[in-house]
Amino acid sequence: MNKSTLLRYKGYVKTPSLFKSNDLTHVDLLELPLTFKSLDRDSDFKNQRLGKLVEEFVFYQLKHQTSVNWIIENIQIQKEQQTIGEIDALFYMKEKPIHLEIVYKFYLYDTLESYTNPLFYWIGPNRKDALCYKLEKLKNKQFPLLYKNETKHQLEDYNINIAEVSQKLCFKAQLFLPYKRDDINIDAINEQCVYGFYISYKDINLFEAYKFHIPEKLDWLIDPHNNVEWQDFNRAKDLIEKQIKENRSPLVWLKVNNTKFEKCFITFW
Structure with a gap:
């Protein structure tokens, strides 16, 4: 396995x-x-x-x-x-x-x-x-x-x-x-299901100091962790922009530092 x-x-x-x-x-x-x-x-x-x-x-x-x-x-x-x-x-x-x-x-x-x-x-x-x-x-x-x-x-x-x-x-x-x-x-629903936040692509520059990981969809189930390939802001932005232009909102992991990670969607809307 x-x-x-x-x-x-x-x-x-x-x-x-x-x-x-x-x-x-x-x-x-x-x-x-x-x-x-x-x-x-x-x-x-x-x-x-x-x-x-x-x-x-x-x-x-x-x-x-x-x-x-x-x-x-x-x-x-x-x-x-x-x-x-x-x-x-x-x-x-x-x-x-x-x-x-x-x-x-x-x-x-x-x-x-x-x-x-x-x-x-x-x-x-x-x-x-x-x-x-x-x-x-x-x-x-x-x-x-x-x-x-x-x-x-x-x-x-x-x-x-x-x-x-x-x-x-x-x-x-x-x-x-x-x-x-x-x-x-x-x-009305279970607040323990809150896993992160979302932000519009037009505001993505707020995260230019962070590293990004764009998981494949099956990995949306996973909690963010350090043992993945991280990308700098400009490279990640280019990849995300391609999905935004197709009216898709990708899930990303943000690496704030070596111990703090965030899970979020970058939306096209």
């Missing part, structure tokens, strides 16, 4: 649940241990997409719990030879059948728009994703998928009584606040 995989898994494990209760999700939350123990030496995580890699991590963590008996994961539900959705996982926990959906997101607190619902402020770094959109999709599409006739038909071989299945959500997230704004109220 390579070191990157270990660091990514550790980063996933320690990421808290975005929600403190199920009041906002309307479905029970699955709370997993936040402390890293170990990984089997032969552990093999193959996915190169961050969301799918996190699913593998969740499956690994669950399968190592003595109360869990695994059924199936990543079930593609078909209707007339077309995929209409996917169920992330089905398993027994303490002999009770569970349908689990898994989410891992990076959200920034929007300051360009005003909203009546405090949850609307949390958007993806490229402004194409939003917390409220994801919650609606879970409520109206992903969880109801279990009860469709096509799903019942595909699960017949597993001898599962759909009426007995409990549905749960594992929703982890890293949150980023506007640079040097301490007036943001995030009481």
Whole structure:
């Protein structure tokens, strides 16, 4: 197992649940241990997409719990030879059948728009994703998928009584606040999910004294550390500018000194 995989898994494990209760999700939350123990030496995580890699991590963590008996994961539900959705996982926990959906997101607190619902402020770094959109999709599409006739038909071989299945959500997230704004109220969700800040590219010169590291997306899970290739401000700015011109907001690590690091998004907006 390579070191990157270990660091990514550790980063996933320690990421808290975005929600403190199920009041906002309307479905029970699955709370997993936040402390890293170990990984089997032969552990093999193959996915190169961050969301799918996190699913593998969740499956690994669950399968190592003595109360869990695994059924199936990543079930593609078909209707007339077309995929209409996917169920992330089905398993027994303490002999009770569970349908689990898994989410891992990076959200920034929007300051360009005003909203009546405090949850609307949390958007993806490229402004194409939003917390409220994801919650609606879970409520109206992903969880109801279990009860469709096509799903019942595909699960017949597993001898599962759909009426007995409990549905749960594992929703982890890293949150980023506007640079040097301490007036943001995030009481509705878990403040322990705040991992850093974001700043517009037009203000990037504020960090000209720092070193930069631009991690690949799978490494967004990792806490900044010193053992990477650091770049000076001008080189990093050139690389970041290329993404900005494509309306992408990269995540970067900032090296303040040998012991202090920051995690932030540089946004195109």
